[in-house]
Amino acid sequence: MKLYLFYDDGAQAGLGHYRRVRALAHRIMRLAHITIESVLCPTQHLESIENLRAFCAQISSEESLGAVVDSYVFGMEHFALLDSVFSRLVCFDDTNRAVYPQGSFILNGAPNAHKLYPAHMPYHLLGLGFALCDEVFAPIMAVREGVRDIFVSFGGSDLDNLSAQILPFIESSVLFSAHNPSVDSAPTIHLVLGRYYAHIPPTSSYLICHRDLSPTQMHALMQRCDIAISAGGGTLIELAASLMPTIMLESAPNQHFQITQFAALGAFKHAQSLTQIPTLIESLAPKTAREYAKATLVGLRLGQEIESALRDIFDLDF
The missing domain is CATH 3.40.50.2300 (Response regulator)
Structure with a gap:
């Protein structure tokens, strides 16, 4: 058949x-x-x-x-x-x-x-x-004390090049501040560029770019990370299944409903503009905040x- x-x-x-x-x-x-x-x-x-x-x-x-x-x-x-x-x-x-x-x-x-x-x-x-989503996206239960690795993905094409636009806002957060005594070293930003990404890949001393990852590779990268920043499409469901504390940023109109509903559940944070990114990253920095996010996602039974x-x-x- x-x-x-x-x-x-x-x-x-x-x-x-x-x-x-x-x-x-x-x-x-x-x-x-x-x-x-x-x-x-x-x-x-x-x-x-x-x-x-x-x-x-x-x-x-x-x-x-x-x-x-x-x-x-x-x-x-x-x-x-x-x-x-x-x-x-x-x-x-x-x-x-x-x-x-x-x-x-x-x-x-x-x-x-x-x-x-x-x-x-x-x-x-x-x-x-x-x-x-692909069943490879199994729950990731571990929660580290600090945020050392940040997962960032804006889908297969990222037509508006949010991947490049967002970097200065991430790097202006408290996690990268030289004046923050609790930061031993700045986190690594893991930027996933999709198969159809047509822009010049951004560069930064804090940045590692990954290109066209398979679902297995995506989940392996999520396992290395403490928080995520994502558009509101299919990757958002993969992050939810993986119990990844996530900041959502709309990249297409059809994502709006899903983003607002995840935010209402308290599972993820909704960035309504790039300027909100530093504050939302700071809100997920405490271990207790990330533990709460994972506990909320476990209860959703996707x-x-x-x-x-x-x-x-x-x-x-x-």
Whole structure:
């Protein structure tokens, strides 16, 4: 059987869509009693409805388990076509777009996602119980006395180059102050640049740049770090699953809801501008603050409901 994965990719979209559909596909494969082949379908080749129609004409419904879609490129006509081809359609959503066919399953794993869907139905899979990321992002329980390493990531493309813009604000925090007697040496900033990062990488005496890390490499780097600064996309869920105290900075409008809801839970800090970064770093410097953040994240139970839902949707054996 084949599972078709439609996702936005490239410099304008980053890697979050790809990682979400792959994480869902891995869960399905683990639960299934049959061999399932994932068919990767980047939407930049299928944005034309004619191209999508020609692609779908080659699909055998008897050999298809269904489709998973994570796309802002596709509109109502695209989703209607997919709905006519696949018996099961699961659509990732962040903002309650009015484009999905009736009967398709809508997945939004943001905290309190039900607030976005006032008339939510059983086919809406909403909230942190349905949050998805690669299972390599296991909880990191250890909390060191001081902040020695800072993890920074703004996704696969970072179109606004927040990676460079934020460095002076990090370095102006109390952690880097020569007048702070509690600082034996300044922390190291670990900046993760995504696959589609198109700017000149920044430089600093405190900085190590990492490029296009795999999920396993990302989690290994998180294990070295004490706090994180991140945009509000897929990396935020990975940091939550890893129990990493994090400062969130919005890099795209569709991230706004998830960021505000994580902030309301008290799990993460919300930087509404770069100028707030030094103060928020200082607030996470005490060990007790980071212990509180980890304890809050442990209680969120991310992804606890997804496997039961997948068994029902795809008729997978227990």
